[in-house]
Amino acid sequence: MPYQEWGSGPLGGRAVVWSRTAGAGPQRVLPDGCTDVIWSHGDPAAPDGELFVAGPDTRAHLAQGAPGTRWVGLRFAPGTGPAVLGVPAHELRDQRVPLAALWPDAEVRRLAERLAEAADGGGAGARSPGRLLEAVALDRLRRAEPPDPVAGAVVAGLSGGRSVAEVAAAVGLGERQLHRRSLAAFGYGPKTLARVLRLNRALDAARAGTAFAEVAAVTGYADQAHLAREVRALTGVPLGRLLAPPRPLS
Structure with a gap:
């Protein structure tokens, strides 16, 4: 299956x-x-x-x-x-x-x-x-105690491309407070969370057939080379391999 x-x-x-x-x-x-x-x-x-x-x-x-x-x-x-x-x-x-x-x-x-x-x-x-x-x-x-009430706003802000400082201000927290609460809610700080969320936005765009250079531009990377470095750093393989038809991994 x-x-x-x-x-x-x-x-x-x-x-x-x-x-x-x-x-x-x-x-x-x-x-x-x-x-x-x-x-x-x-x-x-x-x-x-x-x-x-x-x-x-x-x-x-x-x-x-x-x-x-x-x-x-x-x-x-x-x-x-x-x-x-x-x-x-x-x-x-x-x-x-x-x-x-x-x-x-x-x-x-x-x-x-x-x-x-x-x-x-x-x-x-x-x-x-x-x-x-x-x-x-x-x-x-x-x-249980409810999830952190600012978690949704943090995810929405970072997914929208806002900076960590902007997100912290929007939810009424200092950057250190935001980092501490992000560790508890997400497992890592807001900068890492932003990288992960941006990666997934980029992959969604690439899977939809968007050219890699345009993917980089619309998802907040400096250029296509920056996109390529981030994909390899977070996934271990180039973007083209991620988009290739599934096959057993060696």
Whole structure:
């Protein structure tokens, strides 16, 4: 099954559900400022599968699984993950952490069992386990402290190309305060978050067929060379390779 994703109705714009089946080689997961709860299943040695958290990445991560391994994930929009998981985002930066390290072990075991039952119950592909992950996350959000109230405005400002100083002023914080709160909400400071968000805007434009020089101009890079350096720094490969048809990674 190729990669699929769909918006989370119960969680609104705060999350998407996704699924993927491992192929013959690792998959390149690009930084996006998000945190994911992921259920990995298909290994006979772990009949209920494994639950883990993928923290916000500062550069591309190569996800490896035996061919046929299936993943179902709930990806939280930047700033939402800490409220669900109960830990600041910077504690998960560039890490893959068992969910049982964050939540009570018995609770995680029960969730894994329920996910396995949902997958075996004849539901529509990954949608039954995905709905269960949504329900669990929504319940925890209802009981948790709400996400940082400035997170949405910070993401919107940086996505719109505003400087860190401009965003800090707009949300009524000093730059040091903004940096500290960004670490907790997003996993890294606003400058890194701005780079990650700009990368994803550039990739969206390039995938839509925009010429690379125009991509650089409309997404805030100094020039095409600057775009090329940033893409390689954050993803490990040139832009052209990212846009090439999918193939196993060597």
